[in-house]
Amino acid sequence: MAEILVLVEHSGGEVKKITSELLTAAARLGEPAAVVVGTPGTAGKLSDRLAAYGAAKVYVAESDQVNQFLTEPSVGVLAELVGSVQPAAVLIAASPDGKEIAGKLAVRTGSGLLSDAVDLAEDGTATHSVFGGSYLAKSKATTPVAVITIRAGAIEPVCSPGAAVEQSIEVPVVRAGTAAKIVERRSVEGGDRPELTEASVVVSGGRGVGSADNFAIVEKLADSLGAAVGASRAAVDSGFYPHQFQVGQTGKTVAPQLYVALGISGAIQHRAGMQTSKTIIAVNKDPEAPIFEIADFGVVGDLFTIAPQLTEAVAKRKG
Amino acid sequence: MSGVTFQWDRGLLVGNLGGMNIVVLIKQVPDTWSERRLADSDHTLDRASADVVLDEINERAVEEALKIKEAGGGEVTVVTMGPARATEAIRKALSMGADSAVHLTDEGLHGSCAVQTATALAKVIGTVGAVDLIIAGNEATDGTMGAIPAMVADVLGLPELTHARKVTVEAGTVTVERETDDGVTVLQADLPAVVSVNEKINEPRYPSFKGIMAAKKKPVRTLSLVDAGLAGSDVGLAAATSTVIESAPRPPRSAGQVVTDDGDGAAQLVEYLIAQKLI
Numbered sequence: 081m082a083e084i085l086v087l088v089e090h091s092g093g094e095v096k097k098i099t100s101e102l103l104t105a106a107a108r109l110g111e112p113a114a115v116v117v118g119t120p121g122t123a124g125k126l127s128d129r130l131a132a133y134g135a136a137k138v139y140v141a142e143s144d145q146v147n148q149f150l151t152e153p154s155v156g157v158l159a160e161l162v163g164s165v166q167p168a169a170v171l172i173a174a175s176p177d178g179k180e181i182a183g184k185l186a187v188r189t190g191s192g193l194l195s196d197a198v199d200l201a202e203d204g205t206a207t208h209s210v211f212g213g214s215y216l217a218k219s220k221a222t223t224p225v226a227v228i229t230i231r232a233g234a235i236e237p238v239c240s241p242g243a244a245v246e247q248s249i250e251v252p253v254v255r256a257g258t259a260a261k262i263v264e265r266r267s268v269e270g271g272d273r274p275e276l277t278e279a280s281v282v283v284s285g286g287r288g289v290g291s292a293d294n295f296a297i298v299e300k301l302a303d304s305l306g307a308a309v310g311a312s313r314a315a316v317d318s319g320f321y322p323h324q325f326q327v328g329q330t331g332k333t334v335a336p337q338l339y340v341a342l343g344i345s346g347a348i349q350h351r352a353g354m355q356t357s358k359t360i361i362a363v364n365k366d367p368e369a370p371i372f373e374i375a376d377f378g379v380v381g382d383l384f385t386i387a388p389q390l391t392e393a394v395a396k397r398k399g
Numbered sequence: 400m401s402g403v404t405f406q407w408d409r410g411l412l413v414g415n416l417g418g419m420n421i422v423v424l425i426k427q428v429p430d431t432w433s434e435r436r437l438a439d440s441d442h443t444l445d446r447a448s449a450d451v452v453l454d455e456i457n458e459r460a461v462e463e464a465l466k467i468k469e470a471g472g473g474e475v476t477v478v479t480m481g482p483a484r485a486t487e488a489i490r491k492a493l494s495m496g497a498d499s500a501v502h503l504t505d506e507g508l509h510g511s512c513a514v515q516t517a518t519a520l521a522k523v524i525g526t527v528g529a530v531d532l533i534i535a536g537n538e539a540t541d542g543t544m545g546a547i548p549a550m551v552a553d554v555l556g557l558p559e560l561t562h563a564r565k566v567t568v569e570a571g572t573v574t575v576e577r578e579t580d581d582g583v584t585v586l587q588a589d590l591p592a593v594v595s596v597n598e599k600i601n602e603p604r605y606p607s608f609k610g611i612m613a614a615k616k617k618p619v620r621t622l623s624l625v626d627a628g629l630a631g632s633d634v635g636l637a638a639a640t641s642t643v644i645e646s647a648p649r650p651p652r653s654a655g656q657v658v659t660d661d662g663d664g665a666a667q668l669v670e671y672l673i674a675q676k677l678i
């Protein structure tokens with residue numbers, strides 16, 4: 081059975097959830113082999129989780145150089161492995177870094193690139209949700225190796241123990257002038273809320289929220305529901321909420337069980353990032369707002385009245 | 400006052416006499432406001448049926464190039480690969496203030512995959528001469544690959560500094576603030592380099608009347624595959640490294656229940672959520 085390489089996403093010594101999703105997808109195509117690229121001592125902390133989700137092998141590529149460059153060490157390691165183990169596919173998270181790594185790997189190995197898959201079949205056919213979820217398309221690589229990025233949250237991870245046999249490999253030295261150096265990292269404190277693209281409930285606020293201070297109303301409802309907070313572009317542009325929480329065409333794509341839109345009109349570009357949510361709730365004082373066209377339940381009313389009442393009701397039910 | 404003069408001149412120290420030679424990669428895309436479709440026949444983007452525009456993110460890329468040029472002098476060339484109709488997108492960029500354009504257009508490009516697109520764009524950039532900086536959008540609104548800038552950089556053997564919300568060019572070095580979920584990463588590389596910008600980078604200017612008139616006289620070089628030094632087997636659907644084999648529109652979502660709040664709106668909403676087992 082051909083190996084399927086999975087680039088492990090990790091931070092702070094922990095495997096990110098998307099990695100278990102990638103391993104699960106990999107098992108459909110062949111034998112999952114996890115690839116850990118990190119500073120020395122990284123893989124040891126990750127191997128239990130990787131074994132639990134079916135990694136038969138773990139390629140360990142550790143070097144201090146990994147911290148100095150963003151994507152180049154991963155691309156170098158994966159390109160070497162594509163040459164030496166001839167996997168049928170390489171699976172990578174469809175994150176900004178992942179998309180970049182995948183693109184460069186496809187160039188370097190002359191492989192077909194399948195981007196942002198929401199499903200993956202045994203024969204390597206990827207399903208994509210395009211134009212903000214208004215189309216479904218299926219694609220396939222025509223090359224021996226397929227490089228596939230997979231959207232977070234699209235594949236249900238399945239526990240299935242693997243041997244996780246470790247094998248050390250070299251991180252190729254980055255050639256001078258071919259990669260940008262990392263000069264400084266300012267990480268965002270994650271906070272206690274779930275990640276936007278991983279959350280099963282998302283509560284978003286739009287221009288109707290009115291101010292950055294008022295976003296506390298959105299946050300309170302989100303916290304009562306254990307939800308992530310999102311925002312429309314108008315809310316971000318008005319400085320109410322940071323850019324990384326923008327949902328839509330040029331922001332995040334989310335597909336939670338429950339999406340609550342507060343004071344969001346529902347412009348086509350906003351819908352592009354949330355219309356595949358399972359259930360959509362909208363609160364808007366304008367009965368003509370297009371968000372009601374796609375909402376499963378809508379309340380025409382003032383968000384400053386409805387949201388706090390809802391927060392209270394949810395808190396009460398929790399006891 | 401000499402310190403001030405130094406600040407002023409710093410931009411000019413960058414390139415050679417003419418300042419920076421900047422290429423901006425632009426793409427014409429279906430307007431996000433319009434209904435976007437894939438063609439029934441070969442599942443490629445149906446460019447004919449949609450209203451098309453210069454992708455907004457590319458307006459920002461052009462804006463950034465113009466700012467760098469205005470600070471230190473130089474030349475801004477927009478490069479696109481796309482159908483004949485993409486001249487409209489080119490005109491927009493030229494009317495904003497770009498100096499000239501190169502347009503790779505050929506029947507043979509239809510259905511090209513990402514790897515072929517990156518290879519072809521790299522070839523076209525090669526025809527522009529000694530380029531200091533290549534600026535692109537971080538992600539196109541049609542294909543949302545978010546990969547072409549890095550791929551072009553890889554073909555050219557150049558560093559890529561992507562998702563920039565801030566770009567600084569100084570003395571042959573480019574520094575960007577890269578913004579993603581992980582926070583902000585400051586990246587730095589020697590020129591030449593490829594930069595992609597995010598939507599927080601700037602507000603693109605509107606073309607002035609003067610700009611629109613001037614754009615009509617600006618040089619647009621149209622290249623065929625042969626002109627660009629590409630073979631038919633380098634690009635196009637038949638030789639693509641990936642193909643779309645099937646596509647179908649998703650059934651549109653239908654509207655559900657809408658209630659008007661007369662004091663019990665929240666209560667009704669809570670009932671709904673309980674009935675759906677969502678809370």
Ligand SMILES: Cc1cc2nc3c(=O)[nH]c(=O)nc-3n(C[C@H](O)[C@H](O)[C@H](O)COP(=O)(O)OP(=O)(O)OC[C@H]3O[C@@H](n4cnc5c(N)ncnc54)[C@H](O)[C@@H]3O)c2cc1C
Pocket residue numbers: 285286287288289311312313314315326327328329330331332342343344345346347348349350353363364365366369381382383384431455540
């Ligand atoms: C290329 C491109 C990309 C884009 N990408 C995105 C994107 O990624 N994400 C995105 O969101 N947008 C995006 N947009 C912008 C989009 O077109 C809209 O401008 C934006 O979504 C509007 O945000 P909004 O609904 O918060 O604001 P508005 O459209 O101004 O709507 C505010 C709503 O709040 C309601 N309201 C006001 N006060 C209250 C109250 N007290 N209680 C209840 N309701 C109230 C109003 O009735 C109104 O419907 C993009 C646009 C373009 C051209």
Ligand SMILES: Nc1ncnc2c1ncn2[C@@H]1O[C@H](COP(=O)(O)O)[C@@H](O)[C@H]1O
Pocket residue numbers: 424425426454456457460478479480481516520534535536537538539540542543544545546547548
């Ligand atoms: N056909 C093309 N012609 C010119 N530039 C392109 C083309 N495709 C992509 N780009 C550039 O790459 C950026 C990111 O696109 P993508 O990686 O396809 O999401 C775009 O904003 C453009 O700057």
